[in-house]
Amino acid sequence: MTEQEKNKKNENAYEAKNAWLEMGEEEREEVFSFNKAYADFLTKNKTEREFARAAAAELEEAGFKNIEQYESLKKGDKVYVMNRSRALLAAVIGEKELTEGLKIVGSHIDSPRLDLKPKPLYEDGEMSLFKTHYYGGVKKYQWVTMPLAIHGVVVKEDGNQVEISIGENDDDPVFFISDVLPHLGKKQMKKSMNEGITGEQLNVVIGSIPVNDEDAKEKIKTAVLSHLIEEYNIKEEDFISADLQVVPAFKTRDAGFDRGLLAGYGHDDRVCSYTALEAILDLNEPEYTSLVLLMDREEVGSMGSTGMQSHFFEDQVANLVDLYYSDYSELLVRKVMQNSKVLSADVNAAYDPDFAEVYAKHNSAYLGKGIVISKYTGARGKAGASEASAEFMGEIRGLFNKAGVIWQTAELGKVDEGGGGTIAQFLANYNMDVVDCGPAVLSMHSPYEVVSKADVYHTYLAYNVFLEN
Ligand code: MN
Ligand code: MN
Secondary structure: OOHHHHHHOOOOOOOOOOHHHHOOHHHHHHHHHHHHHHHHHHHHOOOHHHHHHHHHHHHHHOOOEEHHHOOOOOOOOEEEEEEOOOEEEEEEOOOOOHHHOEEEEEEEOOOOEEEEEEEEEEEEOOEEEEEEEEEOOOOHHHHOOOOEEEEEEEEOOOOOEEEEEEOOOOOOOOEEOOOOOHHHOHHHHHOOHHHHOOHHHOEEEEEOOOOOOOOOOOHHHHHHHHHHHHHHOOOHHHHHHEEEEEEEOOOOEEEOOOOOEEEEOOHHHHHHHHHHHHHHHOOOOOOOEEEEEEEOOHHHOOOOOOOOOOOHHHHHHHHHHHHHOOOOOHHHHHHHHHOOEEEEOOOEEEOOHHHHHHOOHHHOEOOOOOEEEEOOOEEOOOEOOOOOOHHHHHHHHHHHHHHOOOEEEOOOOOOOOOEEOOOHHHHHOOOOEEEEEEOEEEOOOOOOEEEEHHHHHHHHHHHHHHHHO
16 A cells, blocks of 8 residues: 555545535435525525515415414424514524523625615716715725616605615616726726725716706706606605615526536625525424524624624514513523524635635635534634634534535635634624534625535535534
8 A cells, every 4th residue: 555545545634525526416416406596596685685585485485473473482383583674583493492592593694785875866977877885895896897786675755665676687777887998097007906996986877868958957867867756756865765785787607517606696695594594494393492593784794783783683582582481581591592502604715726825725615615614713813703612613513424414614714814704703792602604605705706506505404404403
């Protein structure tokens, strides 16, 4: 036996497996059909409102009921709670008592995008445009010269809502942000990439045909306003009470000759939200009470009433305790909390050979090597990380190995380069065991993110097995 063969056969060595090499024909088909449904869901649901609504519909169909419909809760009951149309919690009451703790998979359904400013509409250069304020960690230069769609709601002063989704159907118009031509781009090209396109240049072109009216001051803006009244019955002041988001007008599509990858907008973190949702929908009779969180606001720090730092989660755990026990007490709520275990379901960065210098090769996530377990996130010296204990890491790794879940482990980038935050730290504050756990994404936070279909499927398996046992 050569030295190389000995190494290859060393049973004491560890190397993450490639999921594609581990699966048979049947699982491969399952991987592809699971991802087909995910791709369609992602194409259809590009905002947290759309995701939350679609998730609630799937839950309802599977027999989950709004928490308001329950007067008490017992083993086997399925319940969900919507928070302000933008965040959602779903639970299946388990065999064991609530105070034995919950099994939680916590993800987020907001993604980086461009929001319209409160006063977005103006006219300049024989065009009408919308001003935007980007949301989350966006590389601004990536958002110019490509087809964009507008999604969201406008709330009238009487409370009536107008829903808008334009740019997705083949016969819809699209919107776009312009960039300067290379012939005149000499100065721009000398700027840093952060300054080449500025936040105030992210203006979306929305019209160009003026009204034929001598007296109109801004003829194109006037024409757009007439269109908005006719099509949606909204006036300029209505934009002040609106959540309108500009997102890529792409479909999520297969990538590569072998169709092993999925390219689309918003995998961070809807790939975890979707797999978590499917995982709870497919539960049989979970031992512990299973809970899935689809949170909002993660990309800006989880603050706000629909983010993980809000009291929403605590309020709902208190509600569950109140409906489950006849003698509610704060102590019971705290017992539930401190005995709970969490997979903080968020994505990691996939190793990219074109930017090898920022990745720590031996501790990076790779496409196709399954769900990524991250002991800690945080930036430069673990700052801001809650860090999972050795005990909890051992439990999770044992669980995944036993169930045949393909997994790998990674940090987000080199020690002095990278890092990031997730909702893990906010759940850990409740004195719960928490570990970050989700698939790797290539070109994360770009308008066109990429994941491996094998990883998506094993993420689903991982969440399902964690919730079930
Ligand atoms: Mn994320
Ligand atoms: Mn993110």
